[in-house]
Amino acid sequence: MEPANDIFVSVVTHGEVSLKFALGKIELQGMTPEDLPETPSRADHDTPR
Template sequence: MSYLLDSHTLIWAIMDPGKLSAKVRRILEDTDNRVLVSSVSFWEISLKYSLGKLDLQGIVPEQLPKIIIQIGFELIELLPDEAATYHQLEANWHRDPFDRMLIWQAIQNKMTIISKDSHVASYKSVGLKVIW
């Protein structure tokens, strides 16, 4: 199965796995699963880091892609078609543009998103699969 990590899930997986639910830890440890990280998350993390809103505990954002690969997660890009069709995500329950794009990527690619964010979970009614 393919799972897309929300940005906070990615940060916790790297820096504080104890914040992840037991179910999420099992999913991340199961080598039969594809665990995906979007370039959108790197953009969000880099922006928050540059604004001083995110402490990466000695890691700088540009190290994250290599760390992700080392722990066995896969990197995915935001495709032009995904960006161009983003306006089709009609429901506007979440104001965070990064999360909305991750939601759209997950829906378009039939991935399950791993997120604790209740606003993300509100998109289940438009086809999003969410696990926490």
């Protein structure tokens, strides 16, 4: 990956999305909040371990 193109996502993001989903404020288009941790891997993004 090129540093100029790196995208960082906070672990808090998943919690925020889960809360908004539970409150009915967002739709995830065929996904559930439980699917979110796997999304970067399925999109072929590098994920730190």
